[in-house]
Amino acid sequence: MDASKVAWRRIAGDTASGELYQTSLITALLQGVYDGEMEFVEVMRHGDFGLGTFNGLDGEMVAAEGEFYQLHSDGTATPVRPDQKTPFAAVTHFVPQQELRVTATVSRNDLLPIIAWAAQKNLFTAVQIEGLFQEVRTRTVAKQTRPYPPLTEAAGDDAENIVRLTKGTLVGFLSPDYAQGFQVAGFHLHFLSEDKTVGGHMLDFIAQDVTIRISPIHRLHVELPTSVAFLNAEMNGSDVNRAIQQAEG
Numbered sequence: 180m181d182a183s184k185v186a187w188r189r190i191a192g193d194t195a196s197g198e199l200y201q202t203s204l205i206t207a208l209l210q211g212v213y214d215g216e217m218e219f220v221e222v223m224r225h226g227d228f229g230l231g232t233f234n235g236l237d238g239e240m241v242a243a244e245g246e247f248y249q250l251h252s253d254g255t256a257t258p259v260r261p262d263q264k265t266p267f268a269a270v271t272h273f274v275p276q277q278e279l280r281v282t283a284t285v286s287r288n289d290l291l292p293i294i295a296w297a298a299q300k301n302l303f304t305a306v307q308i309e310g311l312f313q314e315v316r317t318r319t320v321a322k323q324t325r326p327y328p329p330l331t332e333a334a335g336d337d338a339e340n341i342v343r344l345t346k347g348t349l350v351g352f353l354s355p356d357y358a359q360g361f362q363v364a365g366f367h368l369h370f371l372s373e374d375k376t377v378g379g380h381m382l383d384f385i386a387q388d389v390t391i392r393i394s395p396i397h398r399l400h401v402e403l404p405t406s407v408a409f410l411n412a413e414m415n416g417s418d419v420n421r422a423i424q425q426a427e428g
């Protein structure tokens with residue numbers, strides 16, 4: 180598909196561009212800062228849509244339409260309790276502004292460039308992709324024990340799962356190149372099946388009858404941790420790019 184010839188439908192005015200609410204930094208996760216003081220009850224106040232993880236790196240978080248799920252390393256999903264804590268989460272109140280339907284069978288490499296073309300490259304973009312997934316390859320981090328290893332080592336414990344012929348949704352963000360380390364530059368998407376039983380951090384997919392909805396974000400609200408682990412973490416950025424590509428795939 181030629182991204183420049185795809186017709187997106189505008190579904191909302193441009194006054195509702197959202198705010199990204201984020202706790203901590205991807206760089207802190209890379210350095211093994213896996214315990215946060217932030218409870219999900221607070222995260223939920225600031226968004227109904229987004230992704231993250233849990234203290235101890237105990238699985239991936241995905242939120243859509245106000246429902247928050249914990250995706251476990253065996254690939255299963257359970258609802259998030261408000262008193263669970265997170266070392267990293269990014270959410271927004273999602274008000275989609277542009278929509279695109281694609282009936283053809285498309286892969287990750289077909290679809291993501293079309294979204295990137297429609298998005299503002301120097302803003303953040305909330306991205307939702309609903310469809311029938313012929314195949315989704317996901318990865319889910321496994322709970323870590325202290326002393327915590329850096330994310331590039333912890334990611335070695337990740338469980339990969341392949342889900343086939345499942346309706347579901349990819350939820351997440353497209354972040355600008357300059358945001359590498361603050362977030363994951365480029366696409367960061369988590370999958371949740373329509374029946375809310377399986378999901379994970381998306382590595383690859385093939386889907387059909389896809390509806391994409393996107394919304395630009397130009398306000399950031401970041402809560403930096405004040406834990407000793409965060410305050411003492413070495414985050415000089417020298418290897419951030421390589422480490423994120425290795426850990427976030």
Ligand SMILES: [Zn+2]
Nearest residue numbers: 239367369380
């Ligand atoms: Zn992820």
